[in-house]
Amino acid sequence: MRPLTRLAGRWPNMPIAGALLALLLLLAGVGVIVVSARNNVALKRQETQVQAQILAASVTAALDFGDVATARQSVEALGVNRQVVAAGVYDKQGNLFAGYSRGSGLLPPRFGAPARRGANMLEASAAVERGGTRIGSVYLRVQREPVSRRLARFSLIGLLAVMAALVALVLGIAHGALRRANRELEERAEALGRAYAELQVQVEERARAEEELRQAQKMQALGQLTGGIAHDFNNLLTVIQGSADILRRPGLDEAKRLRFAEAIVKTAGRAAALTGQLLTFARRQPLKPRSIDLNAQIEGMADLLDRTIGERVAVRTDLAPGLCRIEVDPAQLEAAILNICVNARDAMPDGGTLTIATSDAELADGRRAVALAVTDSGSGIEPEVLARVFEPFFTTKSVGKGTGLGLSQVYGFAAQSGGETKVASEPGAGTTVTLLLPCNANSAPDEPAATPEATRDGRSGHILVVDDNDEVGVLAEALCAELGYRVSRVRSGPEALAAAGSTRFDAVFTDVVMPGMTGLELADALRELTPGLPIILATGFSDEIARQGTGGLPVVYKPYRLETLAEALDAAMGTTETGKAAPSPGT
Amino acid sequence: MRGGGPLAKGMAVLAAAALACAPAAAQPSDMAVKAAFLTKFPAYVSWPRPPAGGALNLCLIGTDPFGGLIDAAARGQQVDGRPIAVRRLPGTDGADACHIAFVQGPSDARTAQMLQALRGKPVLTVTDSRGGAARGMIFFVVDGGRVRFHIDQAAAQQSGLGLSSRLLAIALSVRTAR
Numbered sequence: 062m063r064p065l066t067r068l069a070g071r072w073p074n075m076p077i078a079g080a081l082l083a084l085l086l087l088l089a090g091v092g093v094i095v096v097s098a099r100n101n102v103a104l105k106r107q108e109t110q111v112q113a114q115i116l117a118a119s120v121t122a123a124l125d126f127g128d129v130a131t132a133r134q135s136v137e138a139l140g141v142n143r144q145v146v147a148a149g150v151y152d153k154q155g156n157l158f159a160g161y162s163r164g165s166g167l168l169p170p171r172f173g174a175p176a177r178r179g180a181n182m183l184e185a186s187a188a189v190e191r192g193g194t195r196i197g198s199v200y201l202r203v204q205r206e207p208v209s210r211r212l213a214r215f216s217l218i219g220l221l222a223v224m225a226a227l228v229a230l231v232l233g234i235a236h237g238a239l240r241r242a243n244r245e246l247e248e249r250a251e252a253l254g255r256a257y258a259e260l261q262v263q264v265e266e267r268a269r270a271e272e273e274l275r276q277a278q279k280m281q282a283l284g285q286l287t288g289g290i291a292h293d294f295n296n297l298l299t300v301i302q303g304s305a306d307i308l309r310r311p312g313l314d315e316a317k318r319l320r321f322a323e324a325i326v327k328t329a330g331r332a333a334a335l336t337g338q339l340l341t342f343a344r345r346q347p348l349k350p351r352s353i354d355l356n357a358q359i360e361g362m363a364d365l366l367d368r369t370i371g372e373r374v375a376v377r378t379d380l381a382p383g384l385c386r387i388e389v390d391p392a393q394l395e396a397a398i399l400n401i402c403v404n405a406r407d408a409m410p411d412g413g414t415l416t417i418a419t420s421d422a423e424l425a426d427g428r429r430a431v432a433l434a435v436t437d438s439g440s441g442i443e444p445e446v447l448a449r450v451f452e453p454f455f456t457t458k459s460v461g462k463g464t465g466l467g468l469s470q471v472y473g474f475a476a477q478s479g480g481e482t483k484v485a486s487e488p489g490a491g492t493t494v495t496l497l498l499p500c501n502a503n504s505a506p507d508e509p510a511a512t513p514e515a516t517r518d519g520r521s522g523h524i525l526v527v528d529d530n531d532e533v534g535v536l537a538e539a540l541c542a543e544l545g546y547r548v549s550r551v552r553s554g555p556e557a558l559a560a561a562g563s564t565r566f567d568a569v570f571t572d573v574v575m576p577g578m579t580g581l582e583l584a585d586a587l588r589e590l591t592p593g594l595p596i597i598l599a600t601g602f603s604d605e606i607a608r609q610g611t612g613g614l615p616v617v618y619k620p621y622r623l624e625t626l627a628e629a630l631d632a633a634m635g636t637t638e639t640g641k642a643a644p645s646p647g648t
Numbered sequence: 649m650r651g652g653g654p655l656a657k658g659m660a661v662l663a664a665a666a667l668a669c670a671p672a673a674a675q676p677s678d679m680a681v682k683a684a685f686l687t688k689f690p691a692y693v694s695w696p697r698p699p700a701g702g703a704l705n706l707c708l709i710g711t712d713p714f715g716g717l718i719d720a721a722a723r724g725q726q727v728d729g730r731p732i733a734v735r736r737l738p739g740t741d742g743a744d745a746c747h748i749a750f751v752q753g754p755s756d757a758r759t760a761q762m763l764q765a766l767r768g769k770p771v772l773t774v775t776d777s778r779g780g781a782a783r784g785m786i787f788f789v790v791d792g793g794r795v796r797f798h799i800d801q802a803a804a805q806q807s808g809l810g811l812s813s814r815l816l817a818i819a820l821s822v823r824t825a826r
Contacts, residue, residue: 122814125688127681127794131818192691192727 079233083226090222094215105205106183112139113187113201120150121189124158124197132159139201146182147202150189158197172198181205293335300328326622333620334396336601350388350478352501355419355431356380358394365395366402366417373412374405381420384431385500389478397474400467401435401494408439408492422497424481433496441488450484471496520545522567522634527557527583528599529575533619537570537599540626554578558586566594568634570617570626573600584614595633681795682788683717686774687725687732689786690748692812696770703733707746709762710753712736713776740765748772749784756782770808785809789820796820 116135123132132150139145140161149160151172162168166177172186182202189197205211304321307313359378366376398417405415415437422432442450451472468484471494475482479499486492524546528534534550541548549564551557554577557569569587573580584596598611601619617629690704704727708718722732737743740762749771753759760781766773773784778798785804788797802825804811816822 119814119817122692122812122818125691126685126818128796128818191688193729194726 077233079229079231079236082229082233086225086229087222090219090225093218093222097215097218098211101211102183102205105203106185109183109185109201109203110187112145112203113185113199116148116150116201117187117189117199120159120199121191121196124150124152124189125191129159133161135159136161144204144206145201146179146204147176147200149200151198151200153195153197155198167202169200172200176202179204181207290335294332297328297332297335301325301332304328329620334392337392337396349390349392351391352386352388353391353394354386355384355394355433355498356382358391359398359417359419359433362395362398365399369399370402370406370415374409375412375414377414377416379416379418381418384419384421385429387431387478387498388501389498390474393470393474393478397471397496398433398435400471401496404467404494405435405437405439405492408437408441413438413491424497424499429500430480430497431500433498434493435495436491436493438491441490442484442486442492443488447484447486451482468494520630521547523547523549523564524630525557525560525564525566525569525571526550527552527554527569527571527575527580529553529572533572537626540623541570541630543623544627544630546630554580554583554586557583558590561587561590561594565591568595568597568630570597570599570630573598581612584612597629597633678790678795679714680717680721682776683714683721685788685795685797686714686718686748686750687721689772689774689815690727690732692815693748693772694810694812695747696808701730703731705735705746705748706732707735707737707743707749707771709737709740709743709746709749709751709766710759713752714750743771744769746771748774750774750776751784752776753782756780767803768807772804772807772809786819791820799823801825 116139119135120132122128123135136148136150136159139148140163145161146164147160147162147167149162149168149172150158152158155172157168157170157172160168167179169176176184179202181204183205185201185203187199187201188195189199206214301324304324307321308318308325359380363376363378370376402415402417409415415435418432418434418436420432420434422430424430450468472482475496475498481497483495483497484492485495524541526534526537526541526548528537528550529552531552534552538548538550546567549560549566551560553575554571557571560566561569569584571580571583575583578586580598580600584598587594587596596614598614598616599619599621600616615629615633617625686706690706706718706722708714712718718734722734725732735746737746737749743749743766747770749766751759751762751766751773752775753762756777756779759775759777763773763775763781763784772786774786774788775782775784776788777783778787778789783798783800785800785807786797787800788795790796797819798821799811799816799819800823801811801816802823805825
């Protein structure tokens, strides 16, 4: 491309050059013809001269001896040649001795006298000599070839010259066309380059627009999420706040006090479940699996379901007997069932039937499992919606009505429990959501969780509570004190280290997420300072723990209950107590 | 063609007059023409040994019919730059130096005798007589009022002489060897 362009640039007037070359060739052809014609004339002249000399030689004796007849014979012999128009032999004095002529006036009467002019005539004369002595002269006049014949002779050369000129011209024109084509090509390449650049810009714009769209979608999703959470939380907070307000009133009778305290505990539990759902969808909620009987779990939920689903929907259960046990987190299972049922309820605004069925099943990889199928008689799900029902934040409900996390939690829970989730739906005919949960390998019934004896007496020891949040810290302090421990409280890791350096504690209960030094870092430092000191972590959610784990330290998840805390403290200090049985050089 | 139109005839006469025209000869005659011819023949003859230097000898053997005519004719002539010297010899004695000889005896027999003496020698013999042995290699005749000649090329060749084809071309007849 580039060299061609340079070439075209170097000879920008190639057609003109071609024309010039053609002209040159034509001129050369004409030149050749002219030179050839001239040569031909010279040759003819020479030939005529030779003929004259031959004549002169042949008539020498005749002239010498005055033999006119013989001389005329010689002269007339030349007449055989049609081109010879006149020939004459003159004596020493220049008088005509013998002559021949095709027309009158062509032969001069005396040697040297002018003859009638004629076109295309060649004249030649020669001396007649005998023994070196001039004894007379001959004169010869020859008609040259007619022009037409000469032209015919040169026509081939002319034709060749014309052909060559034509070739040069055609080449020049072809080169010009090529150059034009090159230019066009170049222009097109440039246009293409421009188009490409424009496309690039458009792609960038498109990417930016997509990014903006994604951002907007994220914001929308976030809006839906926060809207849904706020809605749910506000409901729960209303109950808690109202109940607490009533509790603060003086002179409350014991029955009322208990009822409202119970309401607060239950509502807070539901709030904790809500945040738990959020974390489950993110699959960051640590599961606490237990071996359970699915049928028993569902039967235990009957009241809850009745309350949740309302009176317009009839709940039927169809539980297959003799199912294997499954190992799942019962709280999460409950949440999953609730989520499915709430969705089913919302699909039947005008009422209908909700069926909860269990059966034996098999997973895709052949493991035994139990199936939990929740079927509604509702509006069904459109296929394009069906494909997205498990997406987090995807919801068909209006803002404030749902978080878009319900089925996502179901999916996350099933996947984390080693099971599967299936949705089958036909618009207008209802939907079936099926959970497949693998059977527990040992299938032995788990020990029912021992109810922590929160009220157990005999606890003693000194506990250091570390939390940067005053409210939580005060609550933890109060709870520990309620359990019978002596409690000291600090607000940060460095403070805790200082306290641990001066006082001997029996356990440290620390928050994980704190500014400056995290609970994990504090734990490391404390274990270095006081090996064997029981440390319990508390967290609502910690990325770090989700990522790295706790390094073997027990964790209490917020919001925690008094029983939870008691259990964790008992476990931690109990092991330490066995450790303390060994003689310790520190004491 | 021979002896063509009146014009040609007139010209021929004119030409003959011009050819014979020696400064002294006012009246052209047959003898003057013959004298002129004699001086011109050497130009068309080649000798076996080319004459070295000096003049070319034109001998009049026997009687001299030309008188001053031959001298006048020879005076202006040159052959290859050599002058022509006219020698008059009574007989064939001393004819060895001749290049060309006009032989004329009192009778044809005598002429034949002299020719016989010259036979084999490189001498171009010219005679006026034309009978049998009395004629030379070239012998004159008057044909149609004009002086012409015949050539016996065979005899010339026997003497080692070469005759120019131009000369042969204007001879009335040429006798060639068989």
